[in-house]
Amino acid sequence: MSSQLYLSSSPHVYAGDRTEQIMRGVIYALLPACGVAVYFFGLPALVTLALATFGCVGFEAACQKAMKQPVTVKDGSAALTGILLALNLPPNAPWWLTLLGAFVAIVISKQIYGGLGYNPFNPALVARVVLLISFPVQMTRWTAPAPLFSGIDAVSTATPLGQAKESVMLTGSLPSSMQGGMGDFLLGNMAGCLGEVSALALLLGGAYLLVRRIITWHIPVAYLGSTVVLAGIFWLVDGSRYPDPLFHLLTGGLMLGALFMATDMVTSPITGRGQIVYGIGCGILTVLIRLFGGYPEGVSFAILLMNAATPLIDRYTQPTKFGYVETKA
Amino acid sequence: MSVAMKNLKTFPGGLHPPDNKQWSADKPIEDCPMPDELVIPLAQHIGAPAEACVEAGELVKKGQLVGTAKGFVSVPIHASTSGEVVAVEPRPHPMGKALPAVVIKPDGEDAWLPGLQGGDPASLSPVELRDRIRDAGIVGMGGATFPAHVKLSPPEDKPIDTLILNGVECEPYLTADHRLMLERPEAILGGIAILQKILGVKRTCIGIEANKPDAIEQLTAATSDLPIEVVPLQVKYPQGAEKQLILAITGREVPSGGLPMDVGVVVQNVGTCTAIDDAVRRGLPLVERIATITGPGVVEPKNLRIRVGTSLQYLVDQCGGLKGEPAKIIMGGPMMGMAQLSLDVPATRGTSGLLLFTSENVPVRPEGPCLRCGRCVRACPARILPTTIAAYARLDLTDEAEAYHAMDCIECGCCTYSCPAALPLVQAIRGAKGAILAKRRKG
Ligand code: SF4
Ligand code: SF4
Numbered sequence: 001m002s003s004q005l006y007l008s009s010s011p012h013v014y015a016g017d018r019t020e021q022i023m024r025g026v027i028y029a030l031l032p033a034c035g036v037a038v039y040f041f042g043l044p045a046l047v048t049l050a051l052a053t054f055g056c057v058g059f060e061a062a063c064q065k066a067m068k069q070p071v072t073v074k075d076g077s078a079a080l081t082g083i084l085l086a087l088n089l090p091p092n093a094p095w096w097l098t099l100l101g102a103f104v105a106i107v108i109s110k111q112i113y114g115g116l117g118y119n120p121f122n123p124a125l126v127a128r129v130v131l132l133i134s135f136p137v138q139m140t141r142w143t144a145p146a147p148l149f150s151g152i153d154a155v156s157t158a159t160p161l162g163q164a165k166e167s168v169m170l171t172g173s174l175p176s177s178m179q180g181g182m183g184d185f186l187l188g189n190m191a192g193c194l195g196e197v198s199a200l201a202l203l204l205g206g207a208y209l210l211v212r213r214i215i216t217w218h219i220p221v222a223y224l225g226s227t228v229v230l231a232g233i234f235w236l237v238d239g240s241r242y243p244d245p246l247f248h249l250l251t252g253g254l255m256l257g258a259l260f261m262a263t264d265m266v267t268s269p270i271t272g273r274g275q276i277v278y279g280i281g282c283g284i285l286t287v288l289i290r291l292f293g294g295y296p297e298g299v300s301f302a303i304l305l306m307n308a309a310t311p312l313i314d315r316y317t318q319p320t321k322f323g324y325v326e327t328k329a
Numbered sequence: 330m331s332v333a334m335k336n337l338k339t340f341p342g343g344l345h346p347p348d349n350k351q352w353s354a355d356k357p358i359e360d361c362p363m364p365d366e367l368v369i370p371l372a373q374h375i376g377a378p379a380e381a382c383v384e385a386g387e388l389v390k391k392g393q394l395v396g397t398a399k400g401f402v403s404v405p406i407h408a409s410t411s412g413e414v415v416a417v418e419p420r421p422h423p424m425g426k427a428l429p430a431v432v433i434k435p436d437g438e439d440a441w442l443p444g445l446q447g448g449d450p451a452s453l454s455p456v457e458l459r460d461r462i463r464d465a466g467i468v469g470m471g472g473a474t475f476p477a478h479v480k481l482s483p484p485e486d487k488p489i490d491t492l493i494l495n496g497v498e499c500e501p502y503l504t505a506d507h508r509l510m511l512e513r514p515e516a517i518l519g520g521i522a523i524l525q526k527i528l529g530v531k532r533t534c535i536g537i538e539a540n541k542p543d544a545i546e547q548l549t550a551a552t553s554d555l556p557i558e559v560v561p562l563q564v565k566y567p568q569g570a571e572k573q574l575i576l577a578i579t580g581r582e583v584p585s586g587g588l589p590m591d592v593g594v595v596v597q598n599v600g601t602c603t604a605i606d607d608a609v610r611r612g613l614p615l616v617e618r619i620a621t622i623t624g625p626g627v628v629e630p631k632n633l634r635i636r637v638g639t640s641l642q643y644l645v646d647q648c649g650g651l652k653g654e655p656a657k658i659i660m661g662g663p664m665m666g667m668a669q670l671s672l673d674v675p676a677t678r679g680t681s682g683l684l685l686f687t688s689e690n691v692p693v694r695p696e697g698p699c700l701r702c703g704r705c706v707r708a709c710p711a712r713i714l715p716t717t718i719a720a721y722a723r724l725d726l727t728d729e730a731e732a733y734h735a736m737d738c739i740e741c742g743c744c745t746y747s748c749p750a751a752l753p754l755v756q757a758i759r760g761a762k763g764a765i766l767a768k769r770r771k772g
Contacts, residue, residue: 006657006668006691009756011742012684013346013501013663015704019697019749075697117698117750216703270703270714319712321734322572323585 023076025214029205030083030260036187036201037194040145041091045194048098049086055102056082063111077116081105084124087195087256088300089131090142097138101127121307122267125300132300142191159191160251164243165296173240185250192252199255206259215263218272222279223258223286224249230287242291254286257299267307274310274317281306281313337539339563340573342710344743346501346566346664348540352630353504353623358512360634361647363435367409367638368420368675369395370430374468375475376402381431387414390442392614395431404466404476409616409636412436421674423660423667430675433638445612450519455527458609462523465608466615466678470600471495471506471569472661474679477605480595481527487590489528493578494521494535496544496599497562497569500662503682505619506599508632510537510544513603514551520602521557523609528595533557534578535599540564566664567741571596573710585737600681615678622648626655626685635676641683642672657686664742694751705744705754711737715744719754722761727768730761738762 060078105127167175188198234242289298372378379396396406419427463478623630628649
């Protein structure tokens with residue numbers, strides 16, 4: 001029997017969740033949003049999702065093979081990056097744009113740093129921002145939703161945030177009428193990136209992540225909360241120029257960002273306290289960029305900037321260690 | 330259920346491993362029969378090992394001194410039955426190597442040494458009580474095996490106002506303390522009275538996890554008109570760790586690097602308490618204890634009263650033998666116990682349990698990179714950053730590991746338990762602690 005005895009030191013039992021289960025859990029949580037994307041944007045959405053996912057997995061495998069490392073695509077992290085990338089692309093992104101995004105995400109912003117766990121920036125967001133800067137035309141060619149089987153042809157339009165920004169830039173105030181109301185925004189009946197349209201589907205996925213304890217409440221609550229507060233202050237000061245907080249919440253990439261992008265474990269702070277600081281930073285930057293920046297949307301930039309601040313936040317938000325709290329005997 | 334499960338006291342951090350106590354929780358304590366040979370190690374406690382005072386060929390009685398204490402932080406060792414000393418030599422020890430032991434061939438009489446005499450605690454002074462505890466070789470029986478008399482000798486400048494009895498038993502699988510609280514409450518209360526007299530404390534609490542409602546009920550009833558509080562605690566690992574238990578019950582945090590006496594507290598395990606009662610009232614040295622023999626790898630899990638020195642193989646035989654091929658033999662519980670090379674090592678005064686795992690319970694877990702998921706940080710009861718310290722430890726950056734408070738780690742294993750990337754965190758931190766101590770010694 002001695003040949004079969006394991007001698008590892010304690011502990012001898014372990015929790016159930018492994019890395020691949022966590023990744024798979026996040027993918028499950030994204031399925032409602034993927035479903036809504038395909039429903040509103042049809043076949044092109046499906047093609048983009050598939051291309052991005054297989055692209056990311058393919059690039060990861062190729063990279064690891066080239067570097068003579070074990071291929072770890074089974075951990076699901078590349079597939080997850082692919083889905084997140086697709087959800088950050090416009091519905092009719094050309095195929096080469098999607099594949100280029102996959103390359104940037106996996107090769108440039110993940111594998112070069114040493115692979116999973118070592119990348120300082122969220123790979124899907126790096127890809128989105130690189131594409132946005134390099135190919136502004138293709139990255140901002142939005143189409144109005146054309147629900148599956150509705151027979152409607154996809155027509156070009158602007159995102160709600162884009163409409164608001166343009167109007168404010170041209171006339172100094174918000175447009176008098178917007179396409180769509182809050183109900184449409186909630187369900188996802190508006191123009192935007194694949195994963196940005198339905199707040200409801202994203203919230204459903206976010207709830208699943210919380211219940212499965214894959215994420216904690218800190219980042220989403222701090223992010224959304226600080227956005228609402230800051231946007232609310234501006235709105236109260238001048239409601240004709242600054243959109244109301246609900247509009248901020250339901251349009252653009254905020255939900256996707258706060259629930260799925262900012263909560264990426266690798267690139268966010270490790271303690272609850274740090275995550276609150278980080279979430280508030282994301283919220284403030286998002287509102288400032290949306291209201292005063294050159295781009296209508298600020299979520300990606302805000303999260304990437306806070307990714308950069310993560311090591312610093314981690315350093316200053318360490319837990320109070322046991323035995324350093326003054327208690328009276 | 331009479332125990333209110335809400336708002337129970339506890340500590341921050343920790344986790345909820347499946348407790349798996351159902352296998353043995355309802356099994357009354359059985360006396361383990363006499364093995365053919367008892368191997369009694371001279372090192373069974375923290376501190377200096379005892380020195381053998383018998384030679385091969387000598388006849389000894391049960392309870393007779395076979396090893397004398399070497400210094401203050403040390404305890405004497407006694408024969409756990411009557412018979413012939415057949416050898417005094419190094420034998421395989423649960424710590425992993427061969428260490429000096431007194432080997433006894435039982436004569437079957439199991440006759441106590443004549444003249445062992447109990448005393449009435451009421452008529453003995455605190456110093457006399459403490460001497461009896463020391464001479465009986467009593468150590469912390471929750472597994473820490475720290476000499477009990479040392480804890481009961483606080484220096485003048487550290488007044489003790491609170492005594493805490495540890496009946497938490499937060500390690501999964503183990504039920505020895507649980508059975509003891511159900512079956513020998515009078516001995517526990519007797520031990521408490523002795524400890525109260527030695528320490529002169531104002532407050533005495535028995536901490537019990539809420540998953541043992543029968544023990545809570547029984548001890549609450551038994552202490553109704555005594556100055557003793559039974560405190561039900563939240564079920565959470567490591568609730569029974571000394572500092573976490575003190576925090577939960579008193580709200581006091583033992584300072585980093587300090588001892589319970591720094592916050593005016595002494596903690597003793599309930600098993601230690603019964604041993605103290607036996608030592609003082611009945612004059613019996615510590616030669617036996619209760620241990621849980623359990624796990625998926627034994628046929629019939631049991632709680633046994635075992636003689637110190639009984640081989641693990643013999644204990645397993647008393648439980649119907651092995652079920653399947655054993656893949657891991659663990660002395661103690663699954664969170665902090667020690668894996669053994671074989672069943673041919675003796676149970677000691679610190680053996681609270683013997684856990685047998687088969688290959689299904691020993692999953693193959695390839696290590697991955699740290700995801701920074703924060704689970705180890707949230708679970709850490711010392712509130713340090715396990716992943717950061719482990720990363721430094723792997724790079725042999727001892728000073729950095731120390732700066733991140735590696736020395737505050739209590740080695741509870743929560744970090745490794747919770748890590749989805751299967752990183753051996755506590756293992757790495759243990760290594761760093763060793764390196765830090767070695768460095769300090771070099772000065
Ligand atoms: S670092 Fe130490 S104290 Fe913290 S969880 Fe790991 S073993 Fe326990
Ligand atoms: S639990 Fe493991 S993967 Fe998660 S932060 Fe700690 S070391 Fe990293």
